[in-house]
Amino acid sequence: MKRKIAVCLLALLTMLPHPSFAALPESREATIIDGSNSAEVVLEATGVFYSKKTLGKKGDIEKNGVTQASNDARKAAIYYILYNGTDPLLSNPKEQEAFDAIQADFFNDQNIKKFITYTDEVPRKKVTLNGGVGIKVILMVKVDREALTKALVGYKVIASREELQNSQGNPTIMVIPQAKKGESPIDLLNSNETAKLAGGVIESFLTSKKYDVILPNQQSFLQDLTKTQASLQNQKEDLAYQLALSVGSDIYIDYSVQYSEAAYDTEKYAVTVRAYETTTARLLGSETGHSKARKGEKFVSIEEAMQEAMYNVLNRVSNYWKDDTVNGTQYKVIFQIQPGAFSQKQTQALQDAIADTVESVGKKSKENVVTNQTMDYVIWFNAKQANQTRKLWAKIRDTLGENYPNAALSIANQNRKLLVINVEPAQK
Amino acid sequence: MKKTVYLCMALMIGLSTLLLADINAYSRKAISGPSEIWIAPGAKTQLPPEIQTYLAETFKNRIQLKRFDFNQLPDTLYTKIYKELDTKPYVDETEISNLFEQYAIPEIERILNNPEIQKQRIDAQKEDQRKVTFAETKGKSQNILQEDLDVFFNSSFIYFPYISTVNIISDTSKIQVKVTGGLIWYQVKDDGHGHKSIARIKTIEAEGTSKHRFEAQKTNDPVTGLVLDKLLNSSSSAYNKKDVEKITKRVSETAVNTWCESLTIATKKVPQFLLSAQIIETKGINYTLNMGKREGMDLDDAYQIMDVEEVNGEEKIRAIGFGYLSHVKPEKTSTLRQQFGKKQTIGAYVKEYPRTSTAFSLSLGNRYDMAIKASEFDGLFSKDITDGFGGSLKFTSNLASITGVSQLFAGAQVDLTGFAPKFESGFSGNAHMEAATIFVEKKYWYKSVAAVFNTGLGIQKFKLNGTTDISQKYDMELTSTHLNLSAGVEKLLTPDISFFCILEKRMASGIINSDITVGGIDQSDDFSFSHSKFGGVTVQFGINYIIPAKFKLR
Numbered sequence: 001m002k003r004k005i006a007v008c009l010l011a012l013l014t015m016l017p018h019p020s021f022a023a024l025p026e027s028r029e030a031t032i033i034d035g036s037n038s039a040e041v042v043l044e045a046t047g048v049f050y051s052k053k054t055l056g057k058k059g060d061i062e063k064n065g066v067t068q069a070s071n072d073a074r075k076a077a078i079y080y081i082l083y084n085g086t087d088p089l090l091s092n093p094k095e096q097e098a099f100d101a102i103q104a105d106f107f108n109d110q111n112i113k114k115f116i117t118y119t120d121e122v123p124r125k126k127v128t129l130n131g132g133v134g135i136k137v138i139l140m141v142k143v144d145r146e147a148l149t150k151a152l153v154g155y156k157v158i159a160s161r162e163e164l165q166n167s168q169g170n171p172t173i174m175v176i177p178q179a180k181k182g183e184s185p186i187d188l189l190n191s192n193e194t195a196k197l198a199g200g201v202i203e204s205f206l207t208s209k210k211y212d213v214i215l216p217n218q219q220s221f222l223q224d225l226t227k228t229q230a231s232l233q234n235q236k237e238d239l240a241y242q243l244a245l246s247v248g249s250d251i252y253i254d255y256s257v258q259y260s261e262a263a264y265d266t267e268k269y270a271v272t273v274r275a276y277e278t279t280t281a282r283l284l285g286s287e288t289g290h291s292k293a294r295k296g297e298k299f300v301s302i303e304e305a306m307q308e309a310m311y312n313v314l315n316r317v318s319n320y321w322k323d324d325t326v327n328g329t330q331y332k333v334i335f336q337i338q339p340g341a342f343s344q345k346q347t348q349a350l351q352d353a354i355a356d357t358v359e360s361v362g363k364k365s366k367e368n369v370v371t372n373q374t375m376d377y378v379i380w381f382n383a384k385q386a387n388q389t390r391k392l393w394a395k396i397r398d399t400l401g402e403n404y405p406n407a408a409l410s411i412a413n414q415n416r417k418l419l420v421i422n423v424e425p426a427q428k
Numbered sequence: 429m430k431k432t433v434y435l436c437m438a439l440m441i442g443l444s445t446l447l448l449a450d451i452n453a454y455s456r457k458a459i460s461g462p463s464e465i466w467i468a469p470g471a472k473t474q475l476p477p478e479i480q481t482y483l484a485e486t487f488k489n490r491i492q493l494k495r496f497d498f499n500q501l502p503d504t505l506y507t508k509i510y511k512e513l514d515t516k517p518y519v520d521e522t523e524i525s526n527l528f529e530q531y532a533i534p535e536i537e538r539i540l541n542n543p544e545i546q547k548q549r550i551d552a553q554k555e556d557q558r559k560v561t562f563a564e565t566k567g568k569s570q571n572i573l574q575e576d577l578d579v580f581f582n583s584s585f586i587y588f589p590y591i592s593t594v595n596i597i598s599d600t601s602k603i604q605v606k607v608t609g610g611l612i613w614y615q616v617k618d619d620g621h622g623h624k625s626i627a628r629i630k631t632i633e634a635e636g637t638s639k640h641r642f643e644a645q646k647t648n649d650p651v652t653g654l655v656l657d658k659l660l661n662s663s664s665s666a667y668n669k670k671d672v673e674k675i676t677k678r679v680s681e682t683a684v685n686t687w688c689e690s691l692t693i694a695t696k697k698v699p700q701f702l703l704s705a706q707i708i709e710t711k712g713i714n715y716t717l718n719m720g721k722r723e724g725m726d727l728d729d730a731y732q733i734m735d736v737e738e739v740n741g742e743e744k745i746r747a748i749g750f751g752y753l754s755h756v757k758p759e760k761t762s763t764l765r766q767q768f769g770k771k772q773t774i775g776a777y778v779k780e781y782p783r784t785s786t787a788f789s790l791s792l793g794n795r796y797d798m799a800i801k802a803s804e805f806d807g808l809f810s811k812d813i814t815d816g817f818g819g820s821l822k823f824t825s826n827l828a829s830i831t832g833v834s835q836l837f838a839g840a841q842v843d844l845t846g847f848a849p850k851f852e853s854g855f856s857g858n859a860h861m862e863a864a865t866i867f868v869e870k871k872y873w874y875k876s877v878a879a880v881f882n883t884g885l886g887i888q889k890f891k892l893n894g895t896t897d898i899s900q901k902y903d904m905e906l907t908s909t910h911l912n913l914s915a916g917v918e919k920l921l922t923p924d925i926s927f928f929c930i931l932e933k934r935m936a937s938g939i940i941n942s943d944i945t946v947g948g949i950d951q952s953d954d955f956s957f958s959h960s961k962f963g964g965v966t967v968q969f970g971i972n973y974i975i976p977a978k979f980k981l982r
Contacts, residue, residue: 034561042560058770066773118560122708122718126775128737136738137775140560263620264577292563293574300567307562 023107025075026050027136032085035289035307038208039146040117043080044124047073050134057133065135066123071109074116077141078107081148086287087315089149090157098157106155115151118142145311159322171321172212172416174249174278175202176240178256185239185254186216194257197299198271201306202253209314214247241281245332248416251284251317252276257302262293269298271305273313277320278417279332279378280368285316327364327380331392331419335375336412338424346406347372350423353404361395389414396421453777454703454723456552458497458584460536462506463488465609467591469514474594479680483607483688486681487589490688491611491695495703495724497549499539499584505531521612521628524588528614529626536584536616537624550576574620581618585700586626588612589691596680603676604639605683611691613698632694634979636687638679689784693977696782703780704734705762710774713751713766713875717778720757728828728835729753730781730923733769750781750923752873754834767876767920781923784977785826787837791930791970792819795845799961800890802849806955808892808902809849813859818845820968824869835871840864841884849892857894857902861962863887865912876920880928884912888936890962900947907941908962910934916968924974929967936963 029046049068051057082089082099090096105111123137152158177195179185188195199215206213244252255273262268269291275284289309291301324330335354342350354375358365362379369376381392396419397409406426413420464484467475475483492498509527516523539545550572563569591609598604610633614626695701703724709716719725733749749769756762764778800813824839847859867884892904916930939962944952 034563037562037566062771062773066775121774122706123775126736126773127743128735131737142560262574264574264581264618266572266574266577268574294563294569295572295577297563297567297569300563300569303567304562 023075023104025079025107026072027076028079028084030073030077030080030084030141032080032308033140034304035311037307038205038310040142040144041081041311042118042140042142043077044138045073045077045080045141046136046138047071047076048129048134048136050129061132061135066126066137069135069137070119070123070139071112073137073139074112074119074141075107075109077143078112078115078148081143081145087312089145089152091315091319095158098155099152102155102157106151115144115148116141117144171251171317172214172249173206173275173317174214174216174244174247174252175199175206176216176243176252176254178254178272178274179239185243189215194298194302198255198257198302198306201303202255202273202310205306205310205314214249216243216247238281241276241278244276244278245418246415248418249278250330250417251320252278253313255306257305259298259301264295266293266295267298267301268293269301269305271302271309273306273309275313275317277324277330279330280366284320285313287312328362328382329380330417331379331381331389332417333358333377333379333392333396334418334420335377336420336422337373337375338422339373341425350404350407351375353400353407354423357396357400357403361392361399389416389419393419393421452704453706453718454495455579455583456495456497456549456723457701458499458540458549459491459587460499460501460532460539460584461488461491461587461589462501463503464506464510465589465591466510466513468518468593471591471594474596475591475680479677479684482681483591483684486684486688487691490692491587491589493692493695493701493724494722495701499536501532501535501586505535518592521631524612525614525626525628528586528588532586533616533624533626536586540581540584540618546572546577546580549580578620581620582615584616585629586614586616587695588614596676598672598676600642602639602641603672603679604637605676605680606635606637607683607687608633608635609687610634611695613695615700629700630698631982632691632979633982634687634690634694634977636683636685636690638682638686640675640679690977690979693782693784694979694981696780697981702782703729705778707764707772707774707776707778708761710772713771714754715751715764715766715772715776715778717762717764718760720760720762722758722760725753725756725762726829727753727756727832728785728826729756730783731764731778732781732923733764733766733772734777734779736777747779751778752834765873767873768923783924784975785829787824787826787972787974789822789824789928789970789972790819791822791928791968793817793930793966793968793970795934795964795966797961798964799959800847800849801957801960804955804957804960805892805904807852808855808857809851811850813847813849815964816845816847816861818843818861820844820970833870835873835878837869837871838867839869840866841886851894852897854897855894857892859890859892861888861890863889863910865910867912871918878918878920878926880914880916880918880930882912882914882916882930882932886910886912888962896946902946903944905943906939906957906962907943908936908939910936910963914966918972924976926972927970928972929969932966932968934963934966936961 026048027046030043032041032043034042047069049061049065049072051060053060083096090099099106119141120139123139125138127136128134129136149158176185177188177192177199179188189199190196203213203215240252240254253273253275255271257269257271259267259269270288272286272288274286276282277284287309289305289307291305294301337347337350351370355367358377358379361381363382364380366378367376368378379392393411393414400407400409408424408426410422410424411419412422465487467480472480508531509524512527513524554576559565589609589611591607593608595606596604610631612628613630613632615629617625617627703719705717705719707715708718730750730752732747733751734745735748736743736745749766749772751764751766751768754763754765766772795816795818796814798814798816802809802812820841820843822839822841824837827836827838828834841864843863845861847861849857849859851857863886865884865886867882869880869882871878871880886909888908888910890904890906890908893902895901912932912934914930914932916928918926918928920926939957942952942955942957944950944955
């Protein structure tokens with residue numbers, strides 16, 4: 001008897017609908033059409049609905065087909081943003097696993113509608129499937145990515161930007177146009193309308209995401225640059241890199257705008273955006289956005305292309321920030337040993353002491369260049385302990401003072417990201 | 429039975445619509461054409477100048493459908509083309525295409541490059557698009573995109589109408605005019621990189637014929653000739669030279685009208701010009717479409733409902749339903765009332781089904797409730813004539829586009845009823861009734877079934893002739909007027925064929941004219957028919973068929 005009851009219960013359980021499978025979109029096909037603005041994206045999504053009734057399938061399709069398939073299309077659009085494309089919102093297995101736990105509730109029809117700001121009233125295309133027991137529709141859907149991100153943060157699937165910002169400080173991003181050799185990007189920014197507009201679009205995009213943005217369009221930046229260049233002798237000649245270091249941004253973005261002529265005397269714009277880690281000039285992400293070919297309205301085309309590129313690049317910047325700041329904030333530290341002040345033996349001992357100091361001061365460090373006169377490091381310094389370069393300097397000064405008392409340290413150049421330290425013999 | 433009907437319907441519709449090109453809502457096309465029609469030198473001499481003028485005006489009015497934007501090319505351009513063609517023995521499509529490339533392209537380019545025209549047409553195309561993308565919203569863009577210009581520059585068409593032969597027969601028995609010619613459609617193609625060309629897309633060949641017979645007073649001009657000749661009881665001797673000229677003009681104009689109508693229907697069937705619209709709202713079997721009068725939709729126009737079906741990964745388009753436009757608004761909406769097919773949902777497309785607005789029907793039936801009193805026929809037959817059997821031939825024309833009332837028809841009907849009177853011993857003869865009626869008819873459809881109401885006025889003639897018991901010939905012709913009231917049911921079998929059953933009540937007046945001869949002596953005054961009833965009730969079953977336009981499309 002008990003066995004019979006158990007079997008019946010088991011059978012009943014297996015007959016119950018499986019919400020996780022039912023909730024996920026049937027179709028999962030979508031294509032991004034347009035980055036409508038920094039918060040929203042327009043997609044063309046396909047929705048599919050097969051009647052699950054045993055009898056009266058065709059009637060069910062007639063009555064409910066378009067509505068159900070449209071719901072599926074909305075889900076497909078959300079699914080695409082979460083999982084697909086070059087920069088999905090769930091960017092690593094941990095986040096995807098966290099989302100799996102809430103997937104069924106999340107893909108509920110009513111919940112999905114919270115993130116949809118526009119759906120076509122009438123499908124652009126309607127296709128009958130399998131002799132009328134299924135239907136496929138294609139719709140334009142606009143999704144609020146910001147709201148989607150906030151919802152995932154609320155579910156603790158992804159970390160919030162605010163959390164990262166609170167623990168690590170706001171990332172600062174410098175934006176600069178790509179300049180030809182010998183050309184000043186600052187001059188380009190001031191004189192070229194296209195560069196100005198493109199810079200302004202990036203600025204607007206970043207500030208809407210609460211990043212601190214520096215657009216180096218003032219001549220005062222040149223003074224800082226000159227000082228930094230003096231410190232960065234024998235370093236790579238990339239002006240953007242030098243400028244980023246001089247202003248102390250965590251990341252710098254450079255961009256270029258090109259146009260090509262298309263059919264019927266229309267013009268099409270392509271914008272390339274590249275994001276770099278300031279301390280090392282390492283490329284974090286690069287994306288090219290394209291506008292539609294249109295007549296005139298150059299600025300609309302540039303902004304249209306920029307919207308497309310910026311979202312993907314910023315996603316990569318955000319992912320880099322999430323991963324990198326686990327170790328703290330990066331600093332570029334250059335030790336400049338006074339030439340001829342130390343003997344060869346003394347120099348070796350000094351360099352060993354500097355290396356030990358760097359290892360003990362930072363959570364993580366990386367040696368870039370070591371010569372007789374220069375030692376170039378990237379140090380990750382725990383932000384909780386120090387949110388100013390000064391504290392790093394104090395730590396280095398004290399620790400090296402203990403490791404090698406015969407050396408005297410002084411600051412040659414200091415800003416948010418760069419510390420250039422002169423090393424001389426200590427005066428007795 | 430239902431399955432068989434649907435199968436027949438599907439066969440009739442489907443055969444002409446398999447594997448159509450991609451379905452999209454119709455986008456406006458620009459057409460350019462001449463103000464005069466090229467007439468082959470041999471035919472030109474046949475057509476009087478006033479008919480040539482009538483031809484050009486009628487054609488221009490017909491071809492400038494609301495679905496087109498019309499660009500007038502300068503007449504001088506066509507003069508050059510016509511001059512070259514006049515030297516040719518026949519119409520050569522390739523030659524015409526080359527001539528258009530040579531003379532017309534620069535002019536069309538000038539028109540299309542006009543920024544105002546570009547903006548106007550592209551704006552009209554995008555009028556109802558909701559603003560979704562960045563450029564449309566924040567960008568506040570006028571949005572003239574490459575894809576819009578691609579549509580714009582490749583939606584210009586040139587037409588070349590021509591008359592190749594005109595045959596006029598005018599003798600004592602008849603006047604007949606036959607006009608043969610056609611219409612060639614060319615598309616101006618632009619690849620966007622400075623390469624323009626002209627490609628022929630369709631050639632339509634059609635003829636228009638009209639005839640007036642003097643002797644039998646019958647014409648094949650259904651509304652005016654048949655009924656009016658009957659009413660006027662005209663004979664050839666009644667026509668003087670002026671009348672003959674008038675009739676020749678009327679016949680020529682009718683032939684021209686028929687030719688123009690055939691070309692217009694054929695033009696609507698050119699795939700690039702077929703109207704198509706999307707269903708944006710459904711209310712039972714009434715569907716709101718996203719197109720209206722401005723795009724060229726007219727009341728009672730017929731449309732097929734299309735379905736895109738995915739079969740083995742391939743998309744196929746087929747017609748799965750049919751209906752007519754029951755409401756057409758000046759703005760961009762109209763209502764399609766479905767007659768065939770399953771109920772549709774929003775997102776489905778409809779495609780125009782061009783056809784004439786004229787139908788022909790043939791019916792047979794019994795007439796009852798007559799009372800042709802034997803007593804008033806001087807013992808010719810022993811029993812009253814109370815019933816007969818006959819048939820009707822009817823031509824109807826849809827008045828929706830003129831009156832703005834859907835499913836309102838007018839037409840003319842002729843019927844013939846035969847009787848079998850019981851003649852007295854020694855008497856023999858034939859009795860029948862001929863009638864001609866003009867009528868107005870209204871139909872109310874629910875799916876493929878309609879309630880039909882008809883009212884008409886006409887003239888009928890009861891004819892009785894034979895021989896008496898003393899071998900004298902007698903002829904009786906009794907004329908009366910009548911009022912018909914009828915109601916019935918019509919069942920659509922295919923988009924163009926329907927079956928109907930009508931109950932008709934005919935109320936006849938007294939005899940207004942009698943023509944009775946017995947043995948060659950007029951005895952009209954000796955008879956009175958005050959007690960006879962020449963009306964009656966008819967039950968008829970028949971077939972209604974929409975007359976197809978005659979043309980060749982290649």
